Amino acid sequence: MTEETKGTTAxxxxxxxxxxxxxxxxxxxxxxxxxxxxxxSEEVNPLENVEVKVYNVGDNVKGTVxxxxxxxxxxxxxxxxxxxxxxxxxxxxxxxxxxDAVQIGDVVECKVKTIDGDKDTLILSxxxxxxxxxxxxxxxxxxxxxxxxxxxxxxVKGGLVVDLGVRGFIPRKHVGVATEEELAELKxxxxxxxxxxxxxxxxxxxxxxxxxxxxxxxxxxxxxxxxLEVGQELTGTVQRISDFGVFVNIGALDGLVHxxxxxxxHITKPTDVVNEGDVIKxxxxxxxxxxxxxxxSIKSLLPQPWDTVGEKFQVGDIVPATVKRVTDFGAFxxxxxxxEGLVRMSQLAHTFVKSAHExxxxxxxxxxxxxxxxxxxxxxxxxxKETTDxxxxxxxxxQADQSDIDANSNQQxxxxxxxxxxxxxxxxxxx
Numbered sequence: 001m002t003e004e005t006k007g008t009t010a011x012x013x014x015x016x017x018x019x020x021x022x023x024x025x026x027x028x029x030x031x032x033x034x035x036x037x038x039x040x041s042e043e044v045n046p047l048e049n050v051e052v053k054v055y056n057v058g059d060n061v062k063g064t065v066x067x068x069x070x071x072x073x074x075x076x077x078x079x080x081x082x083x084x085x086x087x088x089x090x091x092x093x094x095x096x097x098x099x100d101a102v103q104i105g106d107v108v109e110c111k112v113k114t115i116d117g118d119k120d121t122l123i124l125s126x127x128x129x130x131x132x133x134x135x136x137x138x139x140x141x142x143x144x145x146x147x148x149x150x151x152x153x154x155x156v157k158g159g160l161v162v163d164l165g166v167r168g169f170i171p172r173k174h175v176g177v178a179t180e181e182e183l184a185e186l187k188x189x190x191x192x193x194x195x196x197x198x199x200x201x202x203x204x205x206x207x208x209x210x211x212x213x214x215x216x217x218x219x220x221x222x223x224x225x226x227x228l229e230v231g232q233e234l235t236g237t238v239q240r241i242s243d244f245g246v247f248v249n250i251g252a253l254d255g256l257v258h259x260x261x262x263x264x265x266h267i268t269k270p271t272d273v274v275n276e277g278d279v280i281k282x283x284x285x286x287x288x289x290x291x292x293x294x295x296x297s298i299k300s301l302l303p304q305p306w307d308t309v310g311e312k313f314q315v316g317d318i319v320p321a322t323v324k325r326v327t328d329f330g331a332f333x334x335x336x337x338x339x340e341g342l343v344r345m346s347q348l349a350h351t352f353v354k355s356a357h358e359x360x361x362x363x364x365x366x367x368x369x370x371x372x373x374x375x376x377x378x379x380x381x382x383x384x385k386e387t388t389d390x391x392x393x394x395x396x397x398x399q400a401d402q403s404d405i406d407a408n409s410n411q412q413x414x415x416x417x418x419x420x421x422x423x424x425x426x427x428x429x430x431x
Contacts, residue, residue, distance in 0.1 A: 057114060058111060061111075061112060062107065063108060064108075065102050065108060068103075068104060071098070072087060081121060082120060083121070090126055092130065092165065100153075110124035111125050113125040131166055138165070147212045148192070151163065151188065154187045155186070156169075158171060158172055162193070170207045174207065174210050174211070175191075175210070193209050193211075195207055217253075218292060222292060233283050234282055234283075234284065235281055237278070238280060241275075243259075244258060248296055250282065255282070255294035256293070256295060262299060264299050264338030305339045310375050313370055314373075315370050321334060321335045321366055322365055323362055323366060324362065326356045329344065330343050331343045331348070331356050331359075335380065335382070341368070342380070344381070347371070349385050350388075369382065369386040
């Protein structure tokens with residue numbers, strides 16, 4: 001048994017007790033009701049020219065409500081009888097005011113509860129008729145998953161009670177309201193619901209209004225998506241922010257602006273660009289009608305920095321830059337807003353470095369030389385060491401290294417020449 005069913009059981013037991021007391025009270029007042037009926041019975045069913053039809057207890061009858069009394073509803077039948085439904089027999093939940101359950105002109109179906117032969121009065125029960133016929137319909141609705149309307153009979157602890165022919169319960173979280181006051185305001189109101197739990201053995205029904213609201217929202221979203229086109233520009237409101245992007249309400253649904261679509265600049269978190277509640281302009285870049293998802297972009301509406309990079313920079317230029325990220329293979333630096341390039345490890349310094357962190361740090365302002373510039377693929381190869389003179393000790397070391405290389409090269413050449421000469425002499429002796 002789920003928590004909802006447990007709650008429902010408690011509510012149902014309370015409601016059953018209340019209803020039994022109310023019904024007994026109403027039945028005890030049948031005599032009073034019948035006497036009240038006598039005063040108006042001839043207005044309701046004049047005896048002249050009326051076909052006499054005999055009814056038995058348990059028979060089903062259909063009639064029209066013609067008058068409401070404080071404790072009963074008078075029903076006109078095609079017989080000589082005056083029919084009356086006591087307030088306790090109107091529904092499976094008790095109504096203080098009978099007008100909350102039926103109105104004059106309503107066509108009702110009831111079972112004959114008792115017959116007062118002396119008074120020519122039928123005592124009817126709409127409650128018994130509804131209960132007998134309701135369960136088949138409830139099972140069909142549950143199997144189909146269809147939504148249907150119910151009238152709220154009143155609030156109880158934890159939710160609302162409704163009359164389905166049997167009692168139905170809507171837990172508060174499935175009503176869609178937050179406070180007891182809001183629950184109380186729904187008494188007598190019509191709600192669209194779906195069955196979310198059914199206990200056929202105990203004839204208990206748990207319903208949800210929010211499930212219907214979700215379905216309606218999905219339908220509206222589907223219709224809205226059908227009107228969208230890739231490339232369309234919209235205005236929306238930032239609803240939620242996550243690590244991977246922001247959800248923007250654009251009408252009947254929320255679209256996602258992935259973090260990579262927030263800005264041409266590299267950002268670490270969405271709040272670097274937007275905050276909840278911001279009204280922003282977005283561009284539709286992807287539509288998934290099957291799953292009801294829409295991909296949006298903010299940066300697509302902004303100038304692309306790489307489009308003009310060739311006008312601003314040339315290979316060989318030395319330009320100021322800001323270190324954005326430091327990696328194992330170098331450092332990414334920004335030379336203009338939205339334009340980043342890579343300074344590889346070999347281009348960080350004239351001397352060998354084990355880590356880029358030895359030379360630069362995030363946020364540091366440096367000068368770099370542009371070695372390569374590829375606007376099409378949005379890549380730039382940069383150098384830090386080319387902006388500084390080579391240290392003297394590094395030059396000397398380099399020259400010493402070169403001397404060693406030259407000496408080794410000469411020695412190898414000498415060895416090669418001697419070997420060739422001896423090889424020639426040996427060849428002559430062999431001949």
